[in-house]
Amino acid sequence: MDFLRPATLQQALEAKAERPAAVPIAGGTDVMVEINFDTRRPDALLDLNQVAELAEIGSDGGLLRVGACVSYARIIGELGRELPGLALASRTVGSPQIRNRGTVGGNLGAASPAGDAHPVLLACDALVEAASVRGTRLIPAAGFYQGPKRSVLAPDELITAFRIGPAMGPQQFAKIGTRNAMVIAVCSFALSLWPQGRPAGTGGTIGTGIGSAGPVPLRATDAEEFLAAELASAGLWESGVALPSTVTHTFGELVAGAARPIDDVRGTAAYRRHALSVLARRTLGWTWDSYRKGARQCA
């Protein structure tokens, strides 16, 4: 097995163009497991850890630009205020060791429906920045995932960063696991509120993402539209009153309905749907509560 160690992004892209079968390795928390379990035997590993550009955090227009190799630990420590949903999700990933090594770029590269970053990226309309010697393109998260562990990334492409709007309202993430830490999601849910609309102008006031309950991470579009319409038509953003339980209940049902879960060793499809409805209701309650508190503070 060859071990390629490019020092710059340009070298990395050239290496990937030359050897499209080379497997990128960032934190290695997925790649090394596969190699140890002998489920993957790459001819070459492409180590991204020397490429400084990939570990940068910056901004571009109204969006944050977070390098593919930024670890979960850094997201928690450095971006907790701008990206509270992603920070919450990052806190649920593995153990301290895994959070020190693991990256969102790697989560995207692995494209497992159980990856914890995905629901938040969906809920925040993040853009995946993919680059090759041919150029750079931005892929909306919702169009990135193709199937279990498959994405639209071309063989010569690397993920260089993701771009994401800083929070302009409350965000939440919740994940079900059968133990209280170090667990792969049985299912998960992310919710973001954008009372004044999104930074890039596109997308509605509500964002959702569902993890581990379908072949790919999913959005609950019907639930988003239902809630946005209810909030707008009843003037709830302005009044800031408590949400009617019919609204939270229906929202939960619509989120559950958007899932496409299966029975597997981690849980039944029925449980996943049920749990998603509960998580959707609860996270909506939490985000709405903090929206109301925030609104009151501003007033």
Place this chain on the structure above:
Amino acid sequence: MTGTSTATGPRTSPTTSGVGQSAGRPDARQKVTGEFAYSSDLWLDGMIWGATLRSPHPRAVIDGLDIGAALRLPGCHAVLTHDDVPGRKVYGLEHADQPVLASDQVRYQGEPVAIVAADHPETARRALGKIKVSYTELEPLTDARAALETAAPRVHDGGNVVRHVKIRKGDPAAVAELVVSGEYQVGMQDQAFLGPESGLAVPAEDGGVDLFVATQWLHADRTQVAACLGLPEDMVRITLAGVGGAFGAREDLSMQVHACLLALRTGKPVKMVYSREESFFGHVHRHPATLHYEHGAAADGKLIYVRADIVLDGGAYASSSTAVAANAATLGIGPYEVPNVRLDCRAVYTNNPPCGAMRGFGAVQACFAYESQMDKLAAGLGLDPVELRVRNAMHEGSVMPTGQVVDSAAPVAELLRRVSGRPLPPAAAGTDRDIRGLPGGVSNTTHGEGVVRGIGYGIGIKNVCFSEGFDDYSTARVRLHLIGGEPAADVHTAAAEVGQGLVTLQGQIARTELGVEQVRVVPADTSIGSGGSSSASRQSYMTGGAVRAACEQVREQILERGRGLFPGHEDLSVSGGKLVSARDGALAALADLLAEPAEATVTWRHRGTSPLDPQTGQGDAHVQYAFAAHRAVVDVDTELGLVKVIELACAQDVGRAMNPQAVEGQIHGGTAQGLGLALMEEIQVTGGKVRNPSFTDYLIPTILDMPPMKLDVLELADPHAPYGLRGVGEPPTISSTPAIVAAIRAATGLALTRVPVRPEHITGTGPERDA
């Protein structure tokens, strides 16, 4: 007892490292810093690597086996199959029914079919890939109760029942005012040790073999390995290598015979190490069980009868099933006085993974059922669950359903009072709690919504040492001699240190008995007589007993020398490195009496036991009984079915806390293993195939799942046991599971008849999955 300090520095006085002290483990620092050499770290220049080809099918006929391509692979030194086993083709702890390598058929997924040796692990793996096996798959028999039907296919020629234990006491037709019945299920738990099966076999010049391996019983391994190799026992020499956990999973052979076969065939040292995934197929698991119970009681709660039918799924081979069945049966009604008992326990063969020894075996499964029944009975009578148990609690002098009189402390009521009398942890408060203390933990699933607290109790009983007339013994050699002019003791046994602290304990005993500071515990090997198994909570009792007896003989030799040198002093003892007279104090340094070393080798036995009557189950089958009680306090997210165990209190009688800190460690660890069974640990088997052979999906508790514990350690000496001690390791594993499930029931009002309890069971969202 509090168990406070740990000695880590040099030990200066016997008072800090003798019996009853929390002497530090000699391997503690190495283990914590990652420097300890486990069996998987063994290395010898020139060694080659063994690997195992396993059946992908739970039941199949082997039509053909082609090893040609594998043999031709450069770097591959040997490929061996069933035909290459020179001696007995099968092995087993109780019945030799398990093929060293499968011959005409395979009976479980993962059964070894061929072995290879190659100069690199990777080459060995490739060689495995080149072996062609043609199988005709057959429908596997995977339901243990279906295995009992007369029309069921037979896993072995002799039929599917490995053992049927019957217990008959009193009136079989007794009637009672209140009757509760229930059917309970226990899933397949794994020992989940961290050090995978591994060892190194080195061919010897005499045609024999030296094997270095992590195991629980060197001599039982040797007997089986020698038989399969067709060698006399003295040509198979086994030395204990660093053991990374055992919990029963190293009682059966794994790679022992295979590595020796390859070493003898190639003339080279052969190392074998299972991967984590292979390890799940490389050892036996805890028997899944279906338990049907009926309890009858009078209006005051006094038990009148218990009738029970227990089916244990032993999987494809016998392993320890006969002993597991005996435990489930003889301990099957729990630590209660019951005048009328009719209980049937059957262990059966299926094409599921073989099941055998795991901490608390037999007693664990039964305890979940009988304690669930006691709660049901209490509810039916409107009685407090602790009060109901206390009213029925056995005590010293009680008669077991086997007719055996319990002739040492059995403080069942006291243990229950201890755990129930403790103050409760503070109630769940508000919605702004630290989420790490809530169900779901950092996964952020609740801020208090849906969370209900529950409290539950459990108490269990376990036998200590080997039972049913087994000739159970341990051997110890103790030699007191001079090292650099100072008296020092060497202690040699073949008893396996599996992490429980036996090496530490042997040192403590020698220091206490011989009054010396320096003790060297010689590595365990088969050059001395058997130490018996590191199982059944027996090594402190048995090897502790043997070491003490050998020390006593050595001490007598020294005192004899002293009486010769100092005539007239009758009341002599050894202490602080000196020969001491009761009248005149120190007479001489021990060193002065050790021009000649003093040495003794002792084979030590516990008092005898008898077999069980096959029709009635009557007999004094057990050596000693041990008890532990738990109170569990849990918070359940009733909407999501997630559980946070808030606190576990445990009370256990240990007879004598030989090493208080080690006792606490055993209680913590055993309790955690019981928590795992209650909430998450299960090998999921469908159609005879394991669905989760990894630590990604076989979940064991983390530090966020295991709560702080409150311990009460009682020391009620057993007059029959060395130092009065009572085996410690297993009881806490037994009662924590039912206590936790009882607490979840209290929080949810659900019946919860199966462990592990899954979120699906609490939320009503799952098919009741069959194994």
